Amino acid sequence: MTITLLWTDMMVWLLVAALAVWGWILSRSPQIRKQWHSIFKSGIAMASAIVLLFYLFFALLDSVHMRFTVETHPGGGETSKSIHYEGDMVSLLDLLFKHTLSHTERTYSAPFATHEYAKSIVVDKNNVSRQVYLPLKYVHVPKGESVAGDIVKKSLFALFAGLLVSLLLIAVHLALKGRGTFVSKLNVLRRGETALPWRTAYVTFTLMLMTFVWMYLLSYHYHVLGTDKVGGDVFYQSVKSIRTGVLIGILTTLVMLPVSITLGISAGFFGGRIDDVIQYIYTTLNSIPGVLLIAGAVLVTQVMMDNHPQWFETTLERSDLRLLFLILILGMTSWTGLCRLLRAETLKISRVEFVTAARAFGVSKWKIIFRHIMPNLMHIILISVVLDFSALVLAEAVLSYVGVGVDPTMYSWGNMINQARLEMAREPMVWWSLFSAFIFMFILVLAANLFSDRVQTVLDPRNEE
């Protein structure tokens, strides 16, 4: 077994490392600590942050890919000892969901169903053909047990297990956090007297974990969210799609930030020719309709990838490369908005007394930018990052629908919705793919929106009461 890093894996871990370093640097500044403290003072912000971390956790789990060696014994016996790898890479998440991968049914089936969704023609012993609902291959209800009874029994067990795990983790966190005895901390928590709304956070965490554990444990016995056209488990697909959505949301910002920060500050600070050129570039880019620019660029990269099949070995690498290009393209097309904001703000700050004073004292330009201008732009950058996240997650769905999003073989909510369009036209409707994609997306985007609202109210200086 070897760990293989895809391009996007590397980017996402790089981002996590950068965030950790950045967070550590920032945490040394008391002023910024206070700001974050006041962001998390709101219960809604705390709850949304927990939800976002939950999604991020699955995205990271799905970003560690490995390849297993195939145990082959070619004719020569000991003489040829070359190592062969399996054709497919799997991630940690795939290992967790190994059972759903092997439980592939024949075709559509509804959530918790025991039989297929459509009738099939069966020829019985007497050569009479009948139409029957075939039972699912991998759903077995124990003898002498009704389906509902079995589900309830297993659900109770799963919910209890989820609660237990969650309480255990919370207890560990509580024990490690802060000073005082465990019981005194528990009392403070119960009365809701903690400085930050930890009670809300723990409740959210428990709810999320219990839901997941419930669905996960039941996915061993049932298809909790049904199966798709070729019998694939929809729950697995929805969880796999988390990585695609989250990566597009966060990595695009990673690509976009350096460009918009550099260009925005240079335009505002240096002015003159530089300002003219940068303004010209972003007006030009802005004037091209967004979807068309992205579509054009994606089409071109597609042609490029078709001409260079040596760039990727497996289909996963191919779809990953396409995701990488999509992220780069989205980054290159979406920096203009933030750039314009930063330019205007830099222009404003450059005229404030403390900057003029610094200039008069002969402080170098670079020092002025890093010491005086950058810290005063941080709130704009942060607000736009959190605002863009939800927009990008939603944009992925639209782009995949148009056909210029992620690779069709890649799991993504956009691809699921796209397929659902045909499934809804069936009679009776196949609603569960659309429903799952909708719920998974809705929770993520809602959490991101609520969180960004809070960040905006706290950081935006105009909102100070």
Add this chain to the structure above:
Amino acid sequence: MLAYIIRRLLYAVPILIGVNLITFMLFFMINTPDDMARAQLGAKQTTPQMIEAWKVEKGYDKPLFFNPEASGIEKIEDTLFMQESLKLFAFDFGVSDANRDIAEDIKERMGPSLAIALPTFFIALVTNISLALLLVLFRGSALDMGMMVIAVMIMSVSGLFYIIAGQVLFSKIWHWVPISGYEPGWGAVKFVILPVLIGVFAGLGAGMRWYRSIFLEQVNQDYVRTARAKGLSEIAVLFKHVLKNGMLPILTGIVVVIPSLFMGSLIMESFFGIPGLGSYTIDAINAQDFAIVKAMVFLGSVLYIAGLILTDISYTLFDPRVKLS
């Protein structure tokens, strides 16, 4: 005023050249005329002669940016880039891969696009503003809070979902309107009504929040307090003062998008089978028809720039403090 408009129009020229440069680079630097010829002629049995012949026929046989064989100004003029962009500036979009006149197609498809885009735009505008005013009137109340929560929820759902859900509910289950299609004239109403309603609803969350924040900013201004101190009722304050002064930021926000309404909505049109410019673009993207994509990019940029100029002009018309110079 006139001099200002002319100057703005002249400023649009370098931007449009830039737009052309970007599209040109996208399509020609990586996808060379040779590749295009091969793709058009089919991958098998293409001889270099056939490729050359195809390039001459389509006019792709010239160098990209610089023609060393020509003389004088011709060195730059007699190139693929100039030839392609000059045509666009004259709104000559050429023919599509399916050998149809693109300019003709665009003219034909503008109508259905506007039939969806215009009603959506105006109904959304009126709904959003009236709801926002209502919320500002009851600001801080349970109604305000509740509606803001709903607004965030509306914003958090993918637009694709509204369309699919709308089609299933209104067309498939209740059979109120046909699921998709279009016919010219008054018959269009039954096809247009659902996409318009969905469009208005999908934009409700973001719209309501935006207008509400604009009005709230006005509500706390000194002049509003004076108006209230004079004894004006809250409703009179809202309509006479807040709405009037809020119109300015609203105007800048909406005038810029009005010309772009001509481009139609990509998703809406393709879901509802409306033969407008949006579905035209999507079909072109799916068929990889670069000529159409290029034409739509150019058209979109022209309309965007028109929107910017209109915004500036509307500023001078409605805000006496702004003088164009």
